[in-house]
Amino acid sequence: MQSYILMLIQIIALVLAFISQKHEALASSSLVVPVNKHATANSLYSTHASFNYPQYHQQNLLIDLDAPFMWHSSFPHQESCEACPNPVTCEEFQCTDLRTTFSYVSPLCPQPTNNSMYDEYNYCEVCPVNIISPVTGECSQVITTFEQFMFTRSYGGRNVIPHNLYVTYPIVGSTPPWTFDPFPSSVVGVIALSSSPYALPAYLRNPVNRIIALCLPSTVSTPGVLFLGNGPYYLNPESNVDIRSLLSYTELLKHPKSFGYFIGVNSIVIKNRSINVPANATTKISTLDPYTKLRTDIYNDVVRRFSSVTKRIPPAKLVAPFGLCFNTSVNGAIVGIKVPDIDLVLQDGKKWTISTANSIKQVTGDVACLAVVDGGPTSEHAIVIGTYQFEDNFLLFNLENSTFGFSSSLLHRHTSCSSFNFTVNQ
DSSP states (O other), rough: OOHHHHHHHHHHHHEEEHHHEEEEHHHHOOOEEEEEEETTTTEEEEEEEOOSSSSSSEEEEEEESSSSEEEEEEEESSSSSSOSSSOOOOHHHHHHHHHTTTOOOOOTTTTOOSTTTTTTTSBOOOOEEEEOTTOEEEEEEEEEEEEOOOEEEEESSEEEEEEEEEEEEEEEEEEOGGGTTSOOOOOOEEEEOOSSSSSSGGGGOOOOOOOEEEEEOOOOSSSSEEEEEEEOOOSSTTTTTOOGGOOOEEEOEEEEEEEEEEEHHHHEEEEEEEEOOOOOOOOOEEEEEESSOOOOHHHHHHHHHHHHHHHTSSSSOOTOOSSSSSOEHHHHHHHOOOOOOEEEEETTTTEEEOOOHHHHHOOSSSSSOOOEEEEOOOOSSEEEEOGGBTEEEEEEEEEEEEEEEEEEGGGTTTTGGGOOOBBBBB
């Protein structure tokens, strides 16, 4: 009798655990995937997603905050669209839309035509659209299809929930594998996280909101994390602190020629000295630029001021592409250096603080450099904030209300972007 009662208790416990997990899955409002840093000269980052044609497969995709739509290596590697599922035809409005409004813009790209895409019945089966490689800048063409795009893990606010399938059906470009020759190893596509109506956020539906939370790792050995959807978000070891409580917020600005993300920066402050940023200047956030680029007039002022406040640190011979470097060797021993913070003062008075971990790059054993570069005197954007400046910072792009949330360095909070617990609690 006792064994029967014990067995009954165990069954009830299993049922309750299943119901609890099911409730957590249904209530989940976020998808979660790891973010990998690649050991390339331009420090690119990728994540992965799954496709369901012609069979379930996962692909690593380059993270691009500016791309107007997603594209990847076709599977299997076909050169035509004979095997494509649900192709976008030339007659569909999405084809014209993608070509004229949401295509990549470059003088290197010829105008796409249908000439080679008609079948024997004079019907255009597929829609070729231009793309530009974010690695080489070269132009190519993809054929566009409606694809089944899947994420297999969600986040319940505390734990990763496995096998909680989320499916969406974006338009995705398909291209032969040689398009990705200069990409990091194993990366065979681009995941567009921009504000374009053909980028991934536009296809997110209830319960997942159009909110992107990105936390780039500073190491290639341990991944960072990408959340799609509203929080809460937790990082170890302070797993009881919702990262949203650490964020400051500012307005996201629109740009007439880009689907990327822009904020207003009024000035750059270094040790109580303010460097003015012209009122009409644009500031872009980029996952493709490894270091912050400053227009020459701003760059010169920043380097001059930073040099002035770091006079006690021995200078070193410059290492390209940097314009200010320091000697970190003392009597043959490598020492760390501490430099003043750089504050980006935003349009609403908020400050995005860039501390030593994000401003100084150790480029050789005994040389470290100020990790900003000269963007040229006529650069389109006065400031482009590169990835080195927001590694181990928590960034939130809210397309629901056009706001941008930022944490500054999480290292000051004794955590990092590599501290997310991807372990599944069964």
